[in-house]
Amino acid sequence: MEKPFIKLEDVSFSYESGEEGPVKMLLPPILKRINLEIARGSFVAILGHNGSGKSTLAKLLNLILFPTEGKIYLDGKDITDENMTEDDVYVVRRKIGMVFQNPDNQLVATVVEEDVAFGPENLGVEPAEIRRRVDRALETVGMSEFKKHSPHQLSGGQKQRVAIAGIIAMLPECIVFDESTAMLDPKGRKEVMDTIVRLNREKGITVLHITHNMEEAFRADRVIVISDGEISLDGTPREVFSNVGKLRTVGLDVPQVTELLYELKSMGYDEVDYTETDEEKCAEMLAEIIKSQKGR
Amino acid sequence: MLKDITLGQFFPGKSILHKADPRMKIILTLLYIVAVFMSSSIVSYIVTVAFTVILAVISRISVRVILKGLKPLLFIMLFTAFFNIFWTKGESEPLFAYGIIKIYKEGIIFAVLMIVRVACVLTGSSVILTYTTSPIALTDGLERLLSPLKKIKLPVHEFSMMMTIALRFIPTLIEETDKIMNAQKARGADFSSGGLIKRTKALLPVLIPLFASSFRRAGELATAMECRCYRGDKGRTRMTQLKYKPVDLLLLLIMVAYGAGVVLSNIYLGNLIVL
Amino acid sequence: MNALELKDITYTYSKKTPFESKALDGVNAFFEQGKVNGLIGHTGSGKSTLVQMMNGLLKPDIGQVVLLGKDIWEEPKKIRQIRFQCGLVFQYPEYQLFEETCEKDIAFGPKNMGLSEDEIRERVRSAAEFVGLDSTLLKKSPFELSGGQKRRVALAGVMAMEPSVLVLDEPAAGLDPIGRTEIFGGIRGYQRAKGNTVIIVSHSMEDVAEYCDNLTVLKNGRVLLSGSTGEVFRHEKELVSSGLGVPQITRFMRLLRERGVECADNIYTVEEALREVKRLLEERRGENA
Numbered sequence: 039m040e041k042p043f044i045k046l047e048d049v050s051f052s053y054e055s056g057e058e059g060p061v062k063m064l065l066p067p068i069l070k071r072i073n074l075e076i077a078r079g080s081f082v083a084i085l086g087h088n089g090s091g092k093s094t095l096a097k098l099l100n101l102i103l104f105p106t107e108g109k110i111y112l113d114g115k116d117i118t119d120e121n122m123t124e125d126d127v128y129v130v131r132r133k134i135g136m137v138f139q140n141p142d143n144q145l146v147a148t149v150v151e152e153d154v155a156f157g158p159e160n161l162g163v164e165p166a167e168i169r170r171r172v173d174r175a176l177e178t179v180g181m182s183e184f185k186k187h188s189p190h191q192l193s194g195g196q197k198q199r200v201a202i203a204g205i206i207a208m209l210p211e212c213i214v215f216d217e218s219t220a221m222l223d224p225k226g227r228k229e230v231m232d233t234i235v236r237l238n239r240e241k242g243i244t245v246l247h248i249t250h251n252m253e254e255a256f257r258a259d260r261v262i263v264i265s266d267g268e269i270s271l272d273g274t275p276r277e278v279f280s281n282v283g284k285l286r287t288v289g290l291d292v293p294q295v296t297e298l299l300y301e302l303k304s305m306g307y308d309e310v311d312y313t314e315t316d317e318e319k320c321a322e323m324l325a326e327i328i329k330s331q332k333g334r
Numbered sequence: 335m336l337k338d339i340t341l342g343q344f345f346p347g348k349s350i351l352h353k354a355d356p357r358m359k360i361i362l363t364l365l366y367i368v369a370v371f372m373s374s375s376i377v378s379y380i381v382t383v384a385f386t387v388i389l390a391v392i393s394r395i396s397v398r399v400i401l402k403g404l405k406p407l408l409f410i411m412l413f414t415a416f417f418n419i420f421w422t423k424g425e426s427e428p429l430f431a432y433g434i435i436k437i438y439k440e441g442i443i444f445a446v447l448m449i450v451r452v453a454c455v456l457t458g459s460s461v462i463l464t465y466t467t468s469p470i471a472l473t474d475g476l477e478r479l480l481s482p483l484k485k486i487k488l489p490v491h492e493f494s495m496m497m498t499i500a501l502r503f504i505p506t507l508i509e510e511t512d513k514i515m516n517a518q519k520a521r522g523a524d525f526s527s528g529g530l531i532k533r534t535k536a537l538l539p540v541l542i543p544l545f546a547s548s549f550r551r552a553g554e555l556a557t558a559m560e561c562r563c564y565r566g567d568k569g570r571t572r573m574t575q576l577k578y579k580p581v582d583l584l585l586l587l588i589m590v591a592y593g594a595g596v597v598l599s600n601i602y603l604g605n606l607i608v609l
Numbered sequence: 610m611n612a613l614e615l616k617d618i619t620y621t622y623s624k625k626t627p628f629e630s631k632a633l634d635g636v637n638a639f640f641e642q643g644k645v646n647g648l649i650g651h652t653g654s655g656k657s658t659l660v661q662m663m664n665g666l667l668k669p670d671i672g673q674v675v676l677l678g679k680d681i682w683e684e685p686k687k688i689r690q691i692r693f694q695c696g697l698v699f700q701y702p703e704y705q706l707f708e709e710t711c712e713k714d715i716a717f718g719p720k721n722m723g724l725s726e727d728e729i730r731e732r733v734r735s736a737a738e739f740v741g742l743d744s745t746l747l748k749k750s751p752f753e754l755s756g757g758q759k760r761r762v763a764l765a766g767v768m769a770m771e772p773s774v775l776v777l778d779e780p781a782a783g784l785d786p787i788g789r790t791e792i793f794g795g796i797r798g799y800q801r802a803k804g805n806t807v808i809i810v811s812h813s814m815e816d817v818a819e820y821c822d823n824l825t826v827l828k829n830g831r832v833l834l835s836g837s838t839g840e841v842f843r844h845e846k847e848l849v850s851s852g853l854g855v856p857q858i859t860r861f862m863r864l865l866r867e868r869g870v871e872c873a874d875n876i877y878t879v880e881e882a883l884r885e886v887k888r889l890l891e892e893r894r895g896e897n898a
Contacts, residue, residue, distance in 0.1 A: 087785040088756060102557055128563045136561040139783075143551045144558035148470045148502045155573035157562040168573040190505040193652065204562065220783045223652045223812050225852055250785040289787040294815065294858040297879050302886065317857070321864035328870050328889050510704075516666050517705040520697040521766060522689060522721030539717065542707035546752065 041114040043078035043244060044099065044212070049108035051094055064106065068094045070267040071108070078211070081238040081245045083258035083275075087289040091267040092248050096214045099246070100134040101127050132161060135205030139217040141197035142189075150192075150200050151176065151185040157208040168207075175203040178241070179233050195226025199233055206237070212244035213237065219249060231257065252279070252293050256315060263288060280313040295320050343403070343460070344468045350581055351393045351466040356475025358582040362589050363463045369593040370455050377603040378596045379450060385592045386454045393461040403460055404453060411452050415445035473497040478576055484567075491567040499555070507548065514543050611675075612642040612774050612806035613663060613695070618672035620658055632658040633669070634830040640774070640823075645800055645807045647817035647838070650827030651852035656778075656810050657700075659827065663776050663808070664695040677773060693722050696772030700779045702763035706751035711742070711762045714751055718770040736769035739802070740795035757788035761795060768799050775799065776808040781816060793820050818842065818856045818877040826853065839875035858882045 049072045052064040068091045076082055086092040097103040098110060101117065110118050117130050135157075138144050147153040151172050158168045176182045179199040189197055198218055205213055215234060219227045235257055238245045247258060255261050261278040263271035265288035271278045279285070282292050282300040292300070299312035299320060309327050314320050346352070351359070373382050390400055422445075424438030431437070463472070477494035484490050515525065518539045525536050620633040633655045640646040650656045661667040662674055665681050665688040674681045681691045696718075699705070708714035715736055719729045737747055740761040746754065751762050760780075767775065780796065781789040797820065800807045811817050817824060817838070824841040826834040828851040834841050842848070842855045845863065854860075855877070862876045862885070872889060876882050 087787050100561060102561065124565075128565070131561055131563050136558070138554065138558055140551075140554060142506055143554035146502060146555070146559060146562075147498060149468075152470060152573070156559075156564070159570055159572055160563040160565065162569040162571050165571060165573055165575050168571065172573060188505075189502065190509075208562065224854075225651060289785065291786040294856060294879050294882075295861050298858065298861070298882050298886070301879075301883050305887070307890065317861060318864060321861060321868055324886070325865055325868035325870050328865075328886070331890055513699065514705055516661065517699045517702060518717075519666060520664055520692055520699070521705075521718040521770070522692055523717075524689060524721070539705075539707045543705050546707075547704050 042075035042111075043113060044074075044076040045111040045114075046072050046074040046098075047109045047111070048073060049098065049105045049110060051091075051098060051103065052106050067106070068267050069098075069105075072267075072269060074262070074269065076244065076246070079238075079242050079244055080260060081235070081258045082247070082260045082262060083255035084246060084248045084262050084264060085250060085252075085255055085278075085290060086248075086264035087250060090264045090288075092264045093216050095264065096136065096216045096246065096248055099212075099214055100131045100136055102136075128161075132208050133211045135208060135210035135213045137198070137201050137205060137213060137215045137218045139220050141194050141201060141221065144201050145189045145197060145204075148188050149185075150181065150187050150189065153189065153200060154185075154203045154207050157204050161208060171207040171209070172203075175207040176200075178206055178237070179203045180229075193226060194222045195229040198222065198226065198230050202230070202233055202237075206241075206243075210243065212246065214246045214248070216248050217250075218247075219251065219254060227251075227254075250290065252291055256293075263290065265289075276313050276315055279315065282312070299324070343464050345395055345399065345465050346468075347394055347466065349392055349394045349466065350585070351389070351462060353579075353581055354466075354585055355576055355578055355582045356467050356471040357479045357576060358578060358585060359463050359467055360472075360475055360479055362585060363459050365589050365593060366458050366462060367455055369589075369596045370451060370458065372593075372600065373451070373596050374600050375603060377599040379447060381592070381595045381599055382454050383450060385595075386458045389458055389461050393466055395461055395465045399465070400457055400460070403465075404456055407452065407456060411449050415449050418445040418448055469501045470498065473501070474574070475576070491570075503551070506551075507544070510547060511540065511544055514540050610642045611639045612677060613640040613808070614673075614675040615639075615659070615662065616673040616675065618659070618662055618669045618674070620662070620667065620669050622658075624670075632830055633662075636672070636827070636830070636832055638825050638832055638835065640806060640808055640825075642806055643800075643804050644822040645797070645809060645820055647821030647824040648808055648810045648827065649812070649814070649817060649824060649853060650833075651812075654827040654851075655830040656827055660697065660776055660778050660808075660810060663774070664697045665691045666697070693718070693770050694772055695774045695776060696767040696770050698764055698767045698775070698777045698780060700782055702767075703751075703756065703759035706759060706763060706766075709750055710748055711737075711751050711754070712747040714762060715747075715765045715769050718766055722770060732769040732771065733765075736765035739768055739799045740765045741791060757784055757791065760784065760788070760792060764792065764795060768795075771803065772805070774806045774808065776810070778810045779812065780809065781811075781813070789816070796820070814842075814848075814854055814856045814859075818859070826851070838877060842877045843874060 049069060050067050051069040052067040054064060072095070084092050084095065094103060098105055105118055109116055112130060112133065145153050146156050154172045154175055155168050158171055163171070173182070176185055179202050181196060181199050181203060184192065184196065189200065192200065219230050222230060231254055234245055234247060237243045247254065249255060256275050258275060261271070261273065261275050262269055263278060263285065270288055271281055271284060279292055279296055282296065285292055295317060296312055296315070299310050303310040303312050307327065311323060314323060370382055373379050419437055419441045420435065422438060422441035424440035426439060428436040428438050467475070473494045477490055480488070480490045519525070523536060523539055525533065528536070615636055615638045618633050618636040621629060621631045623629050636655070636659060648656055648659070658667065662669055665674070668682060676691060676695055681688065706714050708717065712733055715733045716729050719732045724732065737744070742758070742761055742765060746758065751759055754762065764780065777796065781792050784792065793816065796807060796809070799805070809817065809821060821838050824835065824838050825832060826841060826848065833851055834844055834847060842859050845855045845860065848854055858879050859877045862872055862874070862882060865872055866874065870889065872885050876885055
């Protein structure tokens with residue numbers, strides 16, 4: 039069998055308490071013995087309410103945080119090994135790029151194209167090659183015409199696309215989006231989501247999208263729900279969203295149509311299939327049911 | 335809105351001065367300032383004024399902008415000129431005398447030359463450097479110009495990185511200040527009445543959140559930079575390579591010629607018109 | 610009766626500079642007393658500018674802002690008093706917290722109003738109660754709290770001034786579903802207890818559908834639509850063309866109608882939709898029985 043691209047083995051994480059002492063004091067764990075495998079090229083949405091540990095998980099993947107227990111493998115290589123050198127760490131960070139929540143706090147330069155060049159420059163890429171990568175990355179996110187602009191002239195969605203371009207220019211194999219759409223307006227959200235989907239489908243980049251927006255999670259091939267530091271649901275969007283009751287108990291919403299159909303089903307209308315996720319098909323189904331009542 | 339202020343007063347354009355290498359422009363500015371201050375005869379002053387005007391013309395920066403740039407210093411210029419007029423003692427008879435106030439010819443000439451000199455330095459260095467060079471090119475030029483100093487462990491790269499980040503975040507922080515001020519005003523904060531102490535105290539509700547958010551931003555930015563594999567200038571390359579072009583050599587020659595003009599007119603033509 | 614009326618408001622930013630831009634162009638909007646009013650529009654529609662007109666942070670170039678029957682610019686020197694009558698909560702208000710304890714921060718507004726110590730203490734207590742802040746949290750530094758808690762402290766800070774009109778710009782932005790419910794619960798609690806007017810600015814059609822009685826839609830600095838929530842959401846096409854939309858459930862009910870189901874066309878919450886579908890199903894059953 040092919041090696042999983044990313045593999046977490048019994049990973050736990052807790053912050054150390056600030057107090058000095060002979061024994062390291064740990065705060066209550068944020069992640070509890072997580073076991074997870076992520077396939078190359080997949081699009082995984084990670085859902086959870088604030089404080090569920092979903093962002094911590096992201097930071098572990100590119101070694102911004104280090105697991106308290108357990109191992110993380112990237113392409114079969116143990117990246118939590120003690121013998122990892124600084125250079126090894128940077129290899130991991132190049133392979134797994136990160137896009138954060140606040141678009142303002144991740145752009146470094148005063149000109150868009152200079153910012154996109156920042157990553158490749160740090161990697162020591164040849165100048166002519168950086169130029170090519172920057173142009174290509176900006177084209178991929180549809181921001182070429184803004185390359186000479188200053189970040190503060192851009193909208194939130196545009197800034198976030200520039201941040202994405204900055205990561206693509208490092209030629210990553212996987213990008214983790216840590217609530218990258220949370221601060222955007224609906225238009226910005228759509229721009230960024232479309233970009234993310236395209237990166238996954240066309241460039242084959244593995245995507246981990248951390249969010250609490252259900253409609254966004256629908257666009258993934260796999261949804262993982264994290265609650266209190268544990269994986270509580272894992273499956274296709276359809277499988278996960280059929281657990282309406284469980285989603286509610288972990289503090290997540292389901293789409294309105296799913297909620298409606300779920301309520302109907304629990305009222306005894308057994309023909310209702312609330313796991314259907316396509317709006318049109320749902321309407322078709324419900325219209326049929328309403329009409330067929332006549333025939334009974 | 336506060337957001338509209340232009341940073342570093344850069345005016346994009348396509349003039350020969352815009353195209354020149356930022357490193358060269360820094361060198362040229364230094365040479366220019368030295369030459370202006372060396373001017374000591376009427377003829378060298380005329381050369382300086384003429385040269386400054388030529389620089390301004392080729393930069394294609396509008397006269398209005400240049401005059402506006404001089405405005406903030408107008409008061410200081412007039413103030414010092416005023417003192418020069420009254421305090422300079424000449425050898426000849428005073429032109430005007432009233433009690434202890436005596437005005438000499440030398441005083442007036444001195445005051446006028448002072449104004450001319452300051453105006454020239456300001457205009458010249460603006461059109462060579464600040465008006466025609468983007469802040470990023472400027473920091474970049476400075477870093478590369480000073481890079482030999484890295485050998486003696488001077489943190490040239492770190493300094494220029496700090497400058498870049500500062501430039502990047504100034505508009506963001508200005509916007510944020512604006513927002514926080516409005517939010518506190520909405521809770522009845524009063525920034526515009528009372529004495530100095532009261533007003534300073536009234537700023538605390540703005541400054542504390544501003545500091546808190548700057549620290550937060552700094553932390554997030556640092557993480558983001560680490561995720562983009564930043565580790566100082568270790569193994570770092572640059573996308574834009576600076577190369578001296580014929581334009582730069584040409585400008586350097588012109589500048590040297592101007593400097594020589596000043597020196598020569600000081601020596602040989604200094605007595606042509608006696609001060 | 611209207612608690613707040615905006616009459617013919619026009620406003621231009623950075624006049625006589627190359628950055629000049631008209632943010633509001635003859636806006637007429639009315640916000641009904643004692644109701645929860647929604648103000649929606651995409652980014653750049655002029656919402657944020659309009660909000661700052663309401664409590665006199667910005668002065669319109671042309672037009673009048675009438676709060677509780679009085680033009681707020683009648684006496685420009687007393688504009689600070691207007692801010693106590695029309696409380697404004699900005700987007701991401703947690704970034705304005707500055708005091709050592711949450712208690713003191715909430716008291717900042719009431720203190721500026723010049724209230725007595727006892728009155729201030731009472732206001733802080735009741736505001737904290739509206740937003741569901743535990744009394745143990747009140748003694749803590751706001752910088753120690755979680756994001757959702759900070760947001761509620763900031764909200765309490767404005768509620769403690771007990772403004773007749775409470776304006777909130779994107780009160781739930783960036784919060785998870787639990788946080789959203791808590792914030793909106795607090796707003797609703799305040800509005801019900803005081804009978805005051807609330808104006809909510811939002812991008813989320815689902816949120817305004819659930820919490821607002823009336824809606825005003827802004828597009829390019831003009832009012833595109835206004836009326837009761839049900840009426841406004843009937844105009845799906847106009848809303849979509851101005852970069853907004855309708856709640857998913859409203860769209861879904863339209864899809865049902867298009868498939869020959871005779872359901873009402875003013876449904877905008879799941880609860881109503883459920884009632885309507887149930888009615889249809891039972892009606893049919895009844896016919897068959």
